[in-house]
Amino acid sequence: MTNPRRVAVPHLRYGEPLQRMIRTIQPEHLTGRLVILPALNLPAVRAATRVSPVDGRNLNRTYPGALRGDATQQIAYAVTERLLPSADYALDLHSGGSASFYLPSAYVYQGPNPDMFRRKKAAAELLGLPWSIQVVPRQxxxxxxxxxxxxGVCMIATELAGGGMLTSALIDRLSQGLSRLLVGWGVLKAEFGPPDLGGTQWIRFDEDSTIYTPVRGLFEPECRLGDHLSSGERVGWIYPFEELNEPARPVAAPRDGIVTILRRPPLVDLGDALFTLASEV
Structure with a gap:
């Protein structure tokens, strides 16, 4: 192959599928170059936090980084200046962290032009997670x-479960999807690509998708991930735990939507996100 495809797979937390891939794929299986980083910001991974204990930075809010910056800035700079220019495709695997539960989804950022958006959507179809979410062009x-x-690199991301955990069934599905995607991207030989598992369901985030708590207290949800809610439908209750004479406050869906993200810790403060609703595409 005169122009082999090149894929970069950075990962921030919970890298079980990539650990499996590292130990399974052999050089003779490849038709391009595959770069896997199972713990891109190692200090943060070891601490099981979004921010590095070394410098207090969130890597995914630090690009393009700085050559002579602190540790996280230098990692971001290396990715921006060394890794991405050598890649044709990239896959950024997140598992939702520990503060929320997520529908297992591919995140497809719209843009930066119609052709690239089309390529990203095709990649999400190959990955084959249960859900795929169209997200605003840039956060x-x-x-x-x-x-x-x-x-100019075709990139999709994932949020896989949240709550600080992954299930074996989801790891299996993602592992198969990764192999299928790498075959589609021309990096893995076709005989190592499993069959399609039935496609993905498309939804989208809107500007008003995230619903925040109006009061401090303890949040008791009555909805579940994947529920289809109608405007005004009760989602749960907030109990003001410091004012025991205050009644519980009902929380209602402000519009129709599918519960895509649901808060995990019950303790909420003003401005905390309770849940996120997505619209059907």
């Missing part, structure tokens, strides 16, 4: 998705 200039767009 800001300091994210990995923005860095990939700036480099």
């Amino acid at each position: 800001g200039p300091s994210t990995f998705s923005a860095a990939a767009d700036n480099a």
